[in-house]
Amino acid sequence: MSLQLRLQRAAVLDRFDKLATLGLPVWCTEFDVADANEYVRADELEDFYRIAFSHPAVQGILMWGFWEKSMWRKNCHIVNADWTLNEAGRRYEALLKEWTTDTEGVTDANGVLTFRGFHGTYEITILPPGGTAATVTVSLPAADQPAACVVQLDAAGGVAIREP
16 A cells, blocks of 8 residues: 655654554655755654654655755755755664664574564674684564574584574
8 A cells, every 4th residue: 555645743653553454564655845944854754754664554665856956846855956965864864774783793602693673684694613604684574572583504504594
């Protein structure tokens, strides 16, 4: 299901909840925030993205545009005409960084490494002591509860994956 939104942030969560009752994935399409003040635009953009990202029914957001010279209406851009980011663009990039999982670690004595990550696809590289690195791809689903993915490396370097 696609949703074209041009509404106040107070109503966004309520609309997502109503759409979620249909049991279909929700996509926010043609998203933009219009305000001449880039700081107000940044606040509105961040509020909307946080609400949408946190809602289990929302599968994605398609921004209608980003560059000042190629927008369908004024004061919606996150990238200025000279290709520099304005405050809304900096806030957008900060959200992407915040919502990106990039971690490394060493397993415990039982070979377990625990990390907190967002749902999505991960590339995991395992490097056993004195062994050869093995890289696997796993997917963590969107869920209300923590999910576990087991990646097992045998003595010969073979990899077995049990995803949630």
